[in-house]
Amino acid sequence: MSSQKTMRAIAIKNGKGPADALFIDNIPVPELGATQALVKVKAFGLNRMDLLQREGQYPVPPQAPSTLGVEFSGTITELGNGATEDFKVGDEVFGLAYGGAYAEYIAVATGMLIHKPKELSWEEAAGIPETWITATQALHLVGAFKPGNSVLWHAGASSVSIAGIQLAKAAGASAIYVTAGSDEKIAFCVDKLGATAGFNYRTQNWAEELSKATEGRGVDVIVDYIGAGYFQDNLKSAALDGRIVNLAFLGGIKVENVDISYFLRKRVRYEGSTLRSRDEEYQRKLRDMVVENALEKLTSGEFKVFIEKVFGFEDVVAAHKLMESNQTKGKIICTI
Structure with a gap:
């Protein structure tokens, strides 16, 4: 001792x-x-x-x-x-x-x-640790990202999304979209981090803008912290075989009057995930993924x-x- x-x-x-x-x-x-x-x-x-x-x-x-x-x-x-x-x-x-x-x-x-x-x-x-491991988990493990996929990170200027945008870019995303609550945060995501485009949820209908930006196709992976408030629009915004990864409920937990037909029409997968409640073995596997995917680039300054x-x-x-x-x-x- x-x-x-x-x-x-x-x-x-x-x-x-x-x-x-x-x-x-x-x-x-x-x-x-x-x-x-x-x-x-x-x-x-x-x-x-x-x-x-x-x-x-x-x-x-x-x-x-x-x-x-x-x-x-x-x-x-x-x-x-x-x-x-x-x-x-x-x-x-x-x-x-x-x-x-x-x-x-x-x-x-x-x-x-x-x-x-x-x-x-x-x-x-x-x-x-928390941010880069969570972003790695959301993108790769739960979101099953493949090179060429497109990604939407809600709360684009949050620390997890800041890591996630950089990870998605390095892993070969075809497009990276964000939502955020100020034009300054969106400019940061696009200019500093290399996101393709961003939508200010306070002044724009982000789901409509995303639909225009993707010509109605939607995105392959959506990382969501909002929960109920974005549930319907996330379903609308997912591409065919899209994956929605839910990490938090900043926009509430009760969903009403939702059209769930998108689940079948688009074969959408909606999965919740946490990190802190996982056992050590699972967390160690994620630690190894971060060492593999990110540590060298963090050391060199690319990340x-x-x-x-x-x-x-x-x-x-x-x-x-x-x-x-x-x-x-x-x-x-x-x-x-």
């Missing part, structure tokens, strides 16, 4: 609440499992699920600690006696966890760690981690409030 018995971690007053309920607490350093590494955290990334979890609205997996945070970068300080893979004490790593990243130390399976290339900063590395803002550990309340404002393009990172 580590000689330092307690550590600073972000906790929530009364267990759940608004951003202002976050505070720095002293809690025990996590116990190390046999196949785990203890990592001294340098930086961690914020994700929308953190906001939901903070409000008590996210189903936290049973193996997760109560501390928020699923992605981080840092240095290995200790290894369990059954730890596998090629990690050693002192290695610089980044990775995905079931929770616990908003803290000075985190215990995590070595199967979820990636060696940090020196070309990536601590902040960039901390912003990769970019877009960071909106970096906050200190003490400013986590402001970091959460910025994420809640929905004004961001890219990751919000906290450093310890």
